[in-house]
Amino acid sequence: MTELTEEQRLIQESARTFTREVVRPLADKLDPVKGEIPRELIEQMAELGYFGILIPEEYGGLGLGALEYCLVAEELARGWMSVASMIARGNALIGSLKAMTPEQKSVYLPRMAQGDFLGAFSLSEPDAGSDVANISCRAKRVGDEWEITGNKYWCTFADGADFIMVFARTGAEVDPKARHKGISAFMVEKPRGQLPQGVSGSPIPKIGYFGWTTWELALDKCRVPAANLIGEEGKGFYLATAGLETARAHTAARSIGLAQAGLDDAIAYSKERRQFGQQIASFQAIRFKIASMATEIEAARALMYSVCSKIDSGVRCDKEASMVKLFASEMSERVTSEALQVLGGGGYTTLNQVERHWRDARLTKIFEGTSEIQMRIISDHLLGRG
Structure with missing residues (x-):
């Protein structure tokens, strides 16, 4: 490590x-x-x-x-x-x-x-998730402004942010052979606590990831100053994917943190809970669960450190970033589920926090690219199909 x-x-x-x-x-x-x-x-x-x-x-x-x-x-x-x-x-x-x-x-x-200008990211749409190039939201130049119209999905913190980074198609027609071209990025500034003018939204009901709201947005001629175009017009796809290595390492780190929290709670509970006249930590079934959980966490952490070191050295590591995101997120769901099992019935209640770790760990297998997308990226690299 x-x-x-x-x-x-x-x-x-x-x-x-x-x-x-x-x-x-x-x-x-x-x-x-x-x-x-x-x-x-x-x-x-x-x-x-x-x-x-x-x-x-x-x-x-x-x-x-x-x-x-x-x-x-x-x-x-x-x-x-x-x-x-x-x-x-x-x-x-x-x-x-x-x-x-x-x-x-x-x-x-x-x-x-300074934390005085925090943003939300609006890339996904009802028909554009893993298939990012399928964006249909459009932006039209009107004088010194851009006018954005379309629907967005999975925009977390859209209300609490100071701006929303919106990706919209500015090209006239979609080239079937290069669908990623013609997408542009816009910084839509807004009052904190509100949605931008020209934007309405509905909260998406989630089973976890609480603490903030995730939105479905409808943009209806939302006006943005021309100066708020980020990067070159039509090159937004590359901006959306430019930081994926760091973003996936960040998701791996969150996954590892959740798993560690589950392990911490399981260890503490196993020392407190007594059955058959002794701590359940003395039972082999519990001890071996804890040993396996700790080992998986340490393996994911070592891989995450390695990937981060590559990123910081300027070494391209999209394959390894996908590997750590895949491994850590899958590990996190397993470990937090095992932690819940150690707590037994108590783990399946909101009286103990392990259920929160478990719910949130499940999400890590989905956002920043699903596990299936990571496996496709990894296998493409290994098989020369990228």
């Missing part, structure tokens, strides 16, 4: 303490009632620099790498995966950094690093 530096260990320990003292207690209180992540918590995260981990120092960020980003995400996910996901709302544009103009960088990035 990659050896962490002293600085990285301090970052990890700081995030672990913050999670233990602040995030976990809030999650235990708010998740059962589907409460919103409080603004006060977001402000505390901003003070710790979590929204600027990947943003260069010249723009007020920490200028760190994917490994530090994932170290923080893993620890936050041990408390509440939604909070671990929140840090992407500030580091979200890093994949688009090279495409931004100097003016856009100077305006947006310092505010983002």
